[in-house]
Amino acid sequence: MKSILMVGQSNMAGRGFLTAVPPILNDHLRMLRNGRWQQLAEPVNVDREVAGVGLAPAFAQAWSADHPTETLGLIPCAEGGSALAEWAPDAPLMRHAISEAHFAQETSEIIAILWHQGENDSLDHHYRTYQTQLTHTLTHLRTALNLPAVPIILGGLPAFLGQHGFGLSATEAPQIDALIRQTAAELPQAYFVTAADLTANPDGIHLNAPSQRRFGIRYYQAFHQRADVLAPLADEAQRVAALTTHPLTAAETLYLQSKRFALGQTTFDEFMAAVQASRSGEADA
Amino acid sequence: MKSILMVGQSNMAGRGFLTAVPPILNDHLRMLRNGRWQQLAEPVNVDREVAGVGLAPAFAQAWSADHPTETLGLIPCAEGGSALAEWAPDAPLMRHAISEAHFAQETSEIIAILWHQGENDSLDHHYRTYQTQLTHTLTHLRTALNLPAVPIILGGLPAFLGQHGFGLSATEAPQIDALIRQTAAELPQAYFVTAADLTANPDGIHLNAPSQRRFGIRYYQAFHQRADVLAPLADEAQRVAALTTHPLTAAETLYLQSKRFALGQTTFDEFMAAVQASRSGEADA
Numbered sequence: 001m002k003s004i005l006m007v008g009q010s011n012m013a014g015r016g017f018l019t020a021v022p023p024i025l026n027d028h029l030r031m032l033r034n035g036r037w038q039q040l041a042e043p044v045n046v047d048r049e050v051a052g053v054g055l056a057p058a059f060a061q062a063w064s065a066d067h068p069t070e071t072l073g074l075i076p077c078a079e080g081g082s083a084l085a086e087w088a089p090d091a092p093l094m095r096h097a098i099s100e101a102h103f104a105q106e107t108s109e110i111i112a113i114l115w116h117q118g119e120n121d122s123l124d125h126h127y128r129t130y131q132t133q134l135t136h137t138l139t140h141l142r143t144a145l146n147l148p149a150v151p152i153i154l155g156g157l158p159a160f161l162g163q164h165g166f167g168l169s170a171t172e173a174p175q176i177d178a179l180i181r182q183t184a185a186e187l188p189q190a191y192f193v194t195a196a197d198l199t200a201n202p203d204g205i206h207l208n209a210p211s212q213r214r215f216g217i218r219y220y221q222a223f224h225q226r227a228d229v230l231a232p233l234a235d236e237a238q239r240v241a242a243l244t245t246h247p248l249t250a251a252e253t254l255y256l257q258s259k260r261f262a263l264g265q266t267t268f269d270e271f272m273a274a275v276q277a278s279r280s281g282e283a284d285a
Numbered sequence: 286m287k288s289i290l291m292v293g294q295s296n297m298a299g300r301g302f303l304t305a306v307p308p309i310l311n312d313h314l315r316m317l318r319n320g321r322w323q324q325l326a327e328p329v330n331v332d333r334e335v336a337g338v339g340l341a342p343a344f345a346q347a348w349s350a351d352h353p354t355e356t357l358g359l360i361p362c363a364e365g366g367s368a369l370a371e372w373a374p375d376a377p378l379m380r381h382a383i384s385e386a387h388f389a390q391e392t393s394e395i396i397a398i399l400w401h402q403g404e405n406d407s408l409d410h411h412y413r414t415y416q417t418q419l420t421h422t423l424t425h426l427r428t429a430l431n432l433p434a435v436p437i438i439l440g441g442l443p444a445f446l447g448q449h450g451f452g453l454s455a456t457e458a459p460q461i462d463a464l465i466r467q468t469a470a471e472l473p474q475a476y477f478v479t480a481a482d483l484t485a486n487p488d489g490i491h492l493n494a495p496s497q498r499r500f501g502i503r504y505y506q507a508f509h510q511r512a513d514v515l516a517p518l519a520d521e522a523q524r525v526a527a528l529t530t531h532p533l534t535a536a537e538t539l540y541l542q543s544k545r546f547a548l549g550q551t552t553f554d555e556f557m558a559a560v561q562a563s564r565s566g567e568a569d570a
Contacts, residue, residue, distance in 0.1 A: 015547065033332050034364045035381030041334035047318050049326035050547045079319045092388065096320030099384055103377065165546070165553045202549040261450070262300065262335045264487040268450045 001030070001037075001071040003108035005101050006045055006056050007087070007141070008117035011155070012078035013045040014054020015201060016209025022244040024057045027251040028064050030073035035103040037073050039255055045076035053209040054078075055155070056114055058216025059223070061243045066224070075104045083120040084133050089140040098144045110147060112223050113138070116155040118180060119205060122162070122170035131179045135187055151191065151226065153219045154184045158195040158207065165204025184228065191222040193229045213240045250278040286315070286322075286356040288393035290386050291330055291341050292372070292426070293402035296440070297363035298330040299339020300486060301494025307529035309342040312536040313349050315358035320388040322358050324540055330361035338494040339363070340440070341399055343501025344508070346528045351509070360389045368405040369418050374425040383429045395432060397508050398423070401440040403465060404490060407447070407455035416464045420472060436476065436511065438504045439469045443480040443492065450489025469513065476507040478514045498525045535563040 006012055029040035040060065043051035060072050077097035079086070086093050101110060115138065121130055142148050157180070161173035177195075184192035198211035207215060217239045218229045233239070248256070257274040260266045266274075291297055314325035325345065328336035341359050348357055362382035364371070372379050386395060400423065406415055427433050442465070446458035462480075469477035483496035492500060502524045503514045518524070533541070542559040545551045551559075 017549065034362060035377040035384075036364070038333065046331040048323065050544055077319060079321070092320040092391070096388060099320075099388075103381060103384075106377070165556075201547070202552075203547050204553070206547070259335055262486070262488050262491070264302065267487075268489070271450075 001073060001108045002111045003073040003075055003104045004056065004060065005075045005097070005104075005110055005113045005141075005145075006054070006078050007097055007113060008078045008115050009082045009120060010047075010078070010080035010205075011119070011207050012054060012056075012114065012116035013047045013076070013080055014043060014052050014056070014212060015050060015206035016053030016212040017201070018042060018052050018209070020209035021053060021213055024061050024243060025248065025252045025256065026061055026064055027249055027255070028068075028071045029057070029060050030071060032073060032075045032100060032104055037107070040074060044074050045078050047078060048080050053212045055116070055212045055216035055219055058213045058240070058243055059114065059220045062217055062220040062239065063223075065242070073104060073108055075100055075110070077101075078116070081120060082117065084117060084126070084130060084137065087117070087137045088133075089137070094137070094140070098141070101145055105145070110145060110150060113141060113150060113152045114219055115152060118157045118173070118176040119161060119167070119170050122157065122173040122176045125172070127172055127175040127179055130176055131183050134180070134183045138183075138187060138190070149189050151189045151223055152187065153191050153193060153222050154180050155193045155215060155219065156180055156195045158198045158200065160200045160204065163204060165202065166206075167200065167204035170205070181228075189226075191226065191228050193218045193222045194231060197232050210240070213243065254278045286358060286393045287396045288358040288360055288389045289341065289345065290360045290382070290389075290395055290398045290426075290430075291339070291363050292382055292398060293363045293400050294367045294405060295332075295363070295365035295490075296404070296492050297339060297341075297399065297401035298332045298361070298365055299328060299337050299341070299497055300335060300491035301338030301497040302486070303327060303337050303494070305494035306338060306498055309346050309528060310533065310537045310541065311346055311349055312534055312540070313353075313356050314342070314345050315356060317358060317360045317385060317389055322392070325359060329359050330363050332363060333365050338497045340401070340492075340497045340501035340504055343498045343525070343528055344399065344505045347502055347505040347524065348508075350527070358389060358393055360385055360395070362386075363401070366405060367402065369402060369411070369415060369422065372402070372422045373418075374422070379422070379425070383426070386430055390430070395430060395435060398426060398435060398437045399504055400437060403442045403458070403461040404446060404452070404455050407442065407458040407461045410457070412457055412460040412464055415461055416468050419465070419468045423468075423472060423475070434474050436474050436508055437472065438476050438478060438507050439465050440478045440500060440504065441465055441480045443483045443485065445485045445489065448489060450487065451491075452485065452489035455490070466513075474511075476511065476513050478503045478507050479516060482517050495525070498528065539563045
């Protein structure tokens with residue numbers, strides 16, 4: 001199977017509200033838990049109690065549509081509120097991400113690194129050293145994973161930063177955004193994705209759930225085309241809608257039924273009836 | 286700071302419904318995330334989408350009441366549905382748990398291992414080799430953590446297993462329960478905690494949230510007394526109630542306000558008013 005490493009801060013982890021978009025359910029998608037693969041379910045990157053919808057599930061679902069017979073796993077290592085300095089080679093976040101990635105590499109091939117970070121460096125003139133540090137961090141990741149040419153997709157910073165709520169202090173976001181783009185331009189096999197026109201949660205710093213779906217489509221477009229995405233895609237809305245319109249497979253239906261039963265939302269008889277229906281569906285297929 | 290390793294299967298991870306008990310909030314408690322410590326919030330052990338209330342937060346809260354100036358961190362490594370064979374020394378779950386524990390040991394002293402497992406071995410005569418395997422697994426953990434005498438608390442299996450829902454197949458739970466108790470008796474510094482009188486979720490296999498609170502108190506009693514807990518404690522209900530009756534500190538209140546703001550449940554003005562109130566509370570203290 002293939003896999004994807006998720007690194008950066010909260011907008012990579014995801015803070016979109018889980019109830020604001022239809023869930024992504026696909027029995028070809030996995031996430032790393034305790035060093036092993038499990039069925040993907042959001043929130044994937046549970047760094048905090050408030051973890052929610054991130055961009056990676058939309059990326060994965062779009063990839064899956066183009067690779068219907070293959071399996072993709074997400075390796076969640078993003079950490080809310082982390083400054084770039086906390087991703088230095090010797091820092092715990094970096095060492096932990098590499099450790100998680102090594103577990104994933106026992107059973108999968110990492111085909112891309114998805115990176116989003118910068119809000120916590122959009123103040124106090126951090127931009128002076130940002131590009132050097134970012135290049136160092138990303139190069140170290142490639143070296144540690146023994147993947148010197150693995151594609152890296154870097155998202156830009158949204159325009160709503162610096163204006164209100166938790167985003168207020170991020171006054172130098174435009175400078176950091178430009179440096180992320182510049183880093184992508186200078187680092188081989190690295191691609192920039194604009195955050196233009198994306199929308200915040202009420203907190204003023206986190207991308208809302210619909211925007212995370214759009215951002216994930218843009219990340220996938222950059223990966224698929226091996227090219228920067230410098231403007232919103234013309235067909236973004238349709239591609240987001242297509243993420244969740246396919247009919248559920250028998251296995252996906254069974255996953256949902258198991259979840260509902262585990263949460264006390266259906267009876268055992270209803271659950272067993274669903275299992276039987278799922279099995280006869282498989283027999284028919 | 287001190288820390289606690291959580292290992293085993295779903296009833297160690299926790300599947301109690303989050304809305305069924307008051308939350309545990311304590312700024313002296315932490316959980317490991319991405320190799321670092323964060324404020325404890327439930328669910329702590331997010332192995333699955335349905336992760337919920339486990340026993341470890343109640344254990345931690347009871348410990349904190351006895352050590353009010355100290356900090357305790359939980360290291361969540363339990364994995365739903367895992368059979369004992371999946372905890373063999375070379376298996377990914379074991380290697381991953383050791384890796385997580387090593388990150389925790391960079392900044393903390395592990396003072397206990399909390400173990401709960403057995404539902405997935407309560408069938409097909411797994412009891413024939415269970416005690417040998419369990420002793421081997423726990424001894425390996427101690428060796429790998431370089432903690433040869435660290436206390437290990439082992440919970441027994443609830444009596445509701447083998448009867449309905451997801452618990453139906455666990456027909457040999459009484460045999461496994463006896464072997465867990467026997468293992469604790471024969472392994473040095475290992476203590477057994479009964480699951481007597483605890484109650485299931487509607488799924489017939491997972492301890493419900495109130496029972497997880499009680500189980501956590503029993504685990505702490507075994508740790509504190511360095512002795513088996515072979516029957517429900519006489520004052521269990523009062524001790525569970527005491528877990529969540531203390532007034533919140535300024536930092537705990539601020540954590541709750543930040544969470545509500547991040548989830549869009551309060552406005553920025555309300556949040557900032559709470560920050561100001563919290564600061565003046567601290568100045569008063």
